[in-house]
Amino acid sequence: MKTAPLGFLRVGAACPPLRVADPDYNVGEIAALARRAADEGVQVLVFPELSITGYTCGDLFFSFETLVGRAEAALARLLDETAENPALIAVGLPVRHDSQLFNTAAVMQSGRLLGLVPKTFIPGYKEFYEERWFSSARGVVSAEATLAGQRAPFTPEVLFALGGERDVTVAVEVCEDLWVPLPPSSHHAVAGATVLLNLSASNDVVTKADYRRSLVVNQSARTLGAYVYASCGVHESTTDVVFGGHLLVAENGSLLAEGERFARGPQLLVADVDVERLAVERARQTSFADSVGLLPRAYREVALAPMPAGRRADLRRRVDPHPFVPSDPHRRDDRCLEIFQIQTAGLAKRLEHTKISRVVLGLSGGLDSTLALLVAVRTFEMLGLPKTGIQTVTMPGFGTTDRTLGHARELASALEVSLQEIDIRAACRQHIEDIGLPADDLASTTFQNLQARERTQILMDIANKDGGLVVGTGDLSELALGWCTFAGDHISMYNVNGGVPKTLVRFLVRWVAEHHVNERARDVLLGILDTPVSPELIPPDAQGLITQKTEELVGPYELHDFFLFHFLRFGVSPAKLVFLAAQAFAGKYEPAVVRAWLRVFLQRFFQHQFKRSVLPDGPKVGSVCLSPRGDWRMPSDASMAAWIAELDALEPARPARAPSRSRPAAPVRTKKTAPRAASRRRR
Numbered sequence: 001m002k003t004a005p006l007g008f009l010r011v012g013a014a015c016p017p018l019r020v021a022d023p024d025y026n027v028g029e030i031a032a033l034a035r036r037a038a039d040e041g042v043q044v045l046v047f048p049e050l051s052i053t054g055y056t057c058g059d060l061f062f063s064f065e066t067l068v069g070r071a072e073a074a075l076a077r078l079l080d081e082t083a084e085n086p087a088l089i090a091v092g093l094p095v096r097h098d099s100q101l102f103n104t105a106a107v108m109q110s111g112r113l114l115g116l117v118p119k120t121f122i123p124g125y126k127e128f129y130e131e132r133w134f135s136s137a138r139g140v141v142s143a144e145a146t147l148a149g150q151r152a153p154f155t156p157e158v159l160f161a162l163g164g165e166r167d168v169t170v171a172v173e174v175c176e177d178l179w180v181p182l183p184p185s186s187h188h189a190v191a192g193a194t195v196l197l198n199l200s201a202s203n204d205v206v207t208k209a210d211y212r213r214s215l216v217v218n219q220s221a222r223t224l225g226a227y228v229y230a231s232c233g234v235h236e237s238t239t240d241v242v243f244g245g246h247l248l249v250a251e252n253g254s255l256l257a258e259g260e261r262f263a264r265g266p267q268l269l270v271a272d273v274d275v276e277r278l279a280v281e282r283a284r285q286t287s288f289a290d291s292v293g294l295l296p297r298a299y300r301e302v303a304l305a306p307m308p309a310g311r312r313a314d315l316r317r318r319v320d321p322h323p324f325v326p327s328d329p330h331r332r333d334d335r336c337l338e339i340f341q342i343q344t345a346g347l348a349k350r351l352e353h354t355k356i357s358r359v360v361l362g363l364s365g366g367l368d369s370t371l372a373l374l375v376a377v378r379t380f381e382m383l384g385l386p387k388t389g390i391q392t393v394t395m396p397g398f399g400t401t402d403r404t405l406g407h408a409r410e411l412a413s414a415l416e417v418s419l420q421e422i423d424i425r426a427a428c429r430q431h432i433e434d435i436g437l438p439a440d441d442l443a444s445t446t447f448q449n450l451q452a453r454e455r456t457q458i459l460m461d462i463a464n465k466d467g468g469l470v471v472g473t474g475d476l477s478e479l480a481l482g483w484c485t486f487a488g489d490h491i492s493m494y495n496v497n498g499g500v501p502k503t504l505v506r507f508l509v510r511w512v513a514e515h516h517v518n519e520r521a522r523d524v525l526l527g528i529l530d531t532p533v534s535p536e537l538i539p540p541d542a543q544g545l546i547t548q549k550t551e552e553l554v555g556p557y558e559l560h561d562f563f564l565f566h567f568l569r570f571g572v573s574p575a576k577l578v579f580l581a582a583q584a585f586a587g588k589y590e591p592a593v594v595r596a597w598l599r600v601f602l603q604r605f606f607q608h609q610f611k612r613s614v615l616p617d618g619p620k621v622g623s624v625c626l627s628p629r630g631d632w633r634m635p636s637d638a639s640m641a642a643w644i645a646e647l648d649a650l651e652p653a654r655p656a657r658a659p660s661r662s663r664p665a666a667p668v669r670t671k672k673t674a675p676r677a678a679s680r681r682r683r
Contacts, residue, residue, distance in 0.1 A: 003043065003168050003307045006576045007276025010309065010316060011195065012042035013230035013259065015245035015267040020054040020237050021067055023074035023093075027052060031081040033266050034089060040270050043307040044088045046197040048232035048245075049119075049175050050103060052078075052093040055201035056237035061094055061101065061133040068094050068101070075106055075113075076148035083111030086307045088160060090117075090172055092199045097145045097154055100135040105172045105199050106147070107160060113150040114302045115158045119174035120184050127203065127241055130176075143300075153300050156184050159193055162304045167275040169193045170304075175200040175231075178215055189223035190291045191299045194275045196223060200231040203241040209261065212246060221253030224281045224288060226273035234262055249273065252281060256317050272316045277570045321584040322558060323565040324504045324622065336511035339504070339621045343375045343496045346619030348383055350494045351469065357385050358468035360459050362489075363392040363412060363419070364536070365404030367505050368497055370411060370528050372473040374512050375496045377415050390417040391468060393459060395424045397451045398442070399536035401546055407528050414521035420462075424454045448537035452488030459492075469493045472616055477502035479615070479626050480564045481554055481601070482608020483535075490611055498618035499625055501564065502533070502557040533557070554604065555597040559589065563601045568624045568632065574598060574647040599647055606640035 003009065014037065016029035030047055037045050049055055052071045060067050071093040082089060088109050095104040095116060102118040118140060124131035137156045145154040156177075162168040171188030178185065178198055185196045196219075202212055212231075220227040226249070233245025247259030247269040257271040282288045326332040351357065359376050363369050376390050394408040412419035431450055432439065441447050463470045472492025474484050476499055484490040500508065506529060513525035531546075538548040551557060562581060566572040572580070581594045589597075612626050613636055625631040 003162055003165050003309060004275050005309050006573075006579055007167065007274045007279075008272040008309070008315065009168055009195065009226075009275050010041050010043045010270065010272050011226065011228045011249060012037045012040070012045040012271075013228050013247040013249060013269045014045060014047050015230060015233040015247055015259070015263075016047070016051070017233070017264075017266055018051065018054050018235045020235075021057045021060050022054075023052050023067070023071045024077075026054065027074040027078045027081075029266065030091060031078055033268055034082055034085060034087070036266075037268055037270070038085050038087060040268070041310055041312055042087055042268075042270055043309065044170060044195055044197070044228065045090070046172075046199060046228050046230045047089075047091045048230050049105075049199040049201040050092040050094065051199070051232065052091055054236055055092075055232050055243075056239070058129075058237075059133070064096060068096055072148055079108055079111045079113060079148055079150070082108065086110055086305060088114075088170055088304060088307065090197050090199060092174070094134070095145065095147060095154075098139070098141040100139060101133055102137070102140075103130065103134040103174060105174055105197075107170075107172060109307075110305060113148060113152045114160055114304075115152050115172075116145055116147060116154045117156050117158065117172040117174065118154065119177060120156050121176040121180045123176045128176075153302060155300060157187075157191070157297050157299045159188070159191060159299050159301045160304050161192070161301050162306065164306070166192075167194055167279045168304070168307075170195045170197060172197045172199070174198065175202065178219060178229075183219060185219060185225070185227070186223055187295055188299075189225045190288070191295060193225065194278045195226045195228065195273065196220075198227065198229045200229060200246075201236070201243065202231045202246065204244040204246070204261070205241075209244065209246060213248060213255065213258070216248045217250045217253060217255050220250035224252055224278055224285065226251045226275065226278065228273075233267065234264060252278060270316050274317075274570075276576075277572075280571045315579075315583050319580050319584040321562060321588075322503055324501045324561055324624075325507050332507060333511060333515075336508050339500065339508060340375065340378065340512070342619050342621045343500075344379045344382060347375060347379045347471065347494060347496050350617070351379070351383065351385075354469065356467065356469045358389045358391060358463075358466055359471045360391045360393065360463040360466070360468040361471045362455055362459050362473065363394045363408045364473075365394070365407035365411070365528065366531070366536075367502075367509060367528060367533060368475050368478075369408075369473040370525065371475075371500070371505050371509055371512075372471055372496050373411065373415065373417070374509070374516075376471055377417065378516070387415070387417050389468075391420065391462065391466065392417055393420045393422060393462060395422050395455045395458060397424045397428065397455075397537065398447075399451075399534075399538045399540060399546075399548060401536065401540050401544055403531060403544075403546075404534075404536060407524060407531070410524045411521065411528070414518065414524050422458055424451060424458070428454055443538055448535070449485045449488060451537050452485035452535075456485075456488050456491055463493065471496060472618065473497055475500050475502050475505050476624070476626060477557055477561055477564065479612055481560060481604045482611055483550065483554055483604075484611065486611055490615075492616050495616050495618035498615065498627070499621035501561045501622075501624070503561045555600050556589075559585070559594065559597050560601050563598055565624055567601075567605075568626075574602070574643055575650055578647075578650055595647060595650060599644070602640055602643050602647065606638060606643075609634050609638065610636040 105117040118137040120137040160170040171193035229248040231246040244261035249271040259269040470493040472495030
């Protein structure tokens with residue numbers, strides 16, 4: 001079994017109880033935590049700085065025979081006690097080498113000493129006096145050393161790499177190395193390390209934990225790496241300072257896990273880092289590879305033995321079911337404000353450049369056109385333009401309900417913008433007659449799309465007549481699924497919503513309702529939010545209610561946005577998408593339902609690339625973008641066969657069964673059931 005199945009490697013940061021200057025006791029505690037970590041499937045484990053002796057030994061470090069020698073003997077014992085543990089383990093101890101004393105990380109696996117990494121930057125300021133005892137790695141003469149009866153590299157420039165899985169490559173730095181302008185871990189990452197370990201002894205004073213956390217998270221972002229940090233705890237000497245045992249795991253700018261500080265007992269923090277994701281990010285960010293030429297010295301590489309992941313269904317990291325929408329309300333408000341500012345800034349620049357002071361916008365009473373109108377209103381306010389220059393047009397057709405038509409009328413009135421109402425049914429009937437479409441055809445692709453194209457023609461012609469600019473309303477999710485009519489709502493003169501996924505559109509409209517409109521407009525917006533998403537191109541039912549609900553046809557937008565984010569942002573495979581979705585939506589969608597809607601997503605995404613190849617201009621607002629001039633370049637005739645084949649391989653085998661005419665069909669229309677064949681509507 002792979003060490004990192006689907007890219008996930010389980011890492012741990014540990015802080016054991018200790019006795020200052022008692023290596024025998026400390027190794028016992030370290031070994032106990034290593035066994036506990038093994039039981040939890042940890043494959044890479046880091047302990048604090050000088051964890052075998054304790055960091056606060058002071059001048060006792062000069063007791064070469066008693067303390068330093070005893071630490072070496074304790075290391076030999078630890079190697080024996082972890083001989084059956086395939087995990088990579090890093091512990092700290094003082095090491096005599098080249099007639100100097102070094103603050104060193106010993107890296108081991110299965111009883112084998114793989115390497116010794118001396119600390120490079122030795123603090124000698126404020127409460128730190130390490131320069132009194134330890135030399136810098138810059139003073140190393142011999143690149144190898146013998147310790148605990150084993151010969152190993154003695155250098156900071158060493159990578160611990162798994163030959164069969166190159167994404168599993170580990171490097172080490174020690175405490176202060178992180179706090180300097182040019183951390184060694186930056187070089188380690190450029191040399192190929194995806195997982196960076198830090199053995200630390202960082203004392204706690206007021207607000208220092210916040211700064212320390214920021215350092216770890218920011219370094220993981222700068223290195224496009226996973227950063228695992230373990231600092232010593234409360235059992236160090238408290239003669240002058242206190243240590244809190246801060247444990248952190250960060251990945252590419254995100255904090256995955258954080259331990260409890262000031263705990264009295266043994267602490268183990270476990271998280272799964274995604275080394276596959278990191279590899280994709282590094283390949284995509286070409287400037288990362290440009291840094292290779294800046295490496296100061298060549299690196300040695302030490303081969304790791306496999307670290308089998310075993311069978312585990314749990315994932316030690318949170319998978320956000322709504323990756324485009326922050327779960328924290330304060331962050332969500334900040335995100336909404338920033339996106340709204342990006343949208344309005346984009347439209348404002350286009351209006352200033354074209355010297356146009358009028359916009360034309362199709363207002364359906366649905367979410368997307370509502371957001372586009374809110375952006376237009378705010379833009380006109382920013383530019384000091386009269387809102388009479390915002391010409392909204394509502395165009396009821398065969399599927400328009402009284403509810404959505406009422407919302408369009410009420411919203412335009414509440415926001416004090418112009419509204420023109422043009423019924424498209426007569427024009428569409430003439431067109432149906434002209435092209436010979438059967439009069440009773442009320443559901444075909446042709447019947448639906450001709451309405452969308454009629455609406456776009458009206459908007460374009462009004463814009464030409466009045467000297468206006470047509471503002472597009474279609475969102476990012478619709479573009480991904482091709483859920484737009486080519487040469488219909490697919491086209492505009494500037495689309496302010498093209499970078500905003502559907503799940504975020506809803507939050508943006510709610511945010512505006514709560515913060516930026518009067519009470520009358522707020523009530524209308526809340527009514528729109530409570531209306532099912534629909535293109536309203538098929539006639540309503542006998543009660544005048546919407547019959548064509550988008551999420552029943554193409555699937556839940558929250559699932560499709562989840563697929564979209566991971567597929568585009570990290571190149572995630574179908575197998576991994578299903579696994580991640582199972583974690584994110586546990587208890588909400590059955591695996592078979594996830595697989596079925598993923599099939600719809602993949603099919604529609606590949607089939608409708610031709611629409612994305614000719615998108616109108618519009619601002620990018622997040623890390624996922626489908627503009628052919630920006631983030632996404634894909635041939636319109638690319639084959640989806642490899643992705644579908646991988647998805648097919650995930651389907652459980654079904655026993656052969658004779659068909660039965662009496663068996664009823666399974667339900668297909670609810671969010672938690674699998675879809676029928678994907679609709680061909682809106683081609």
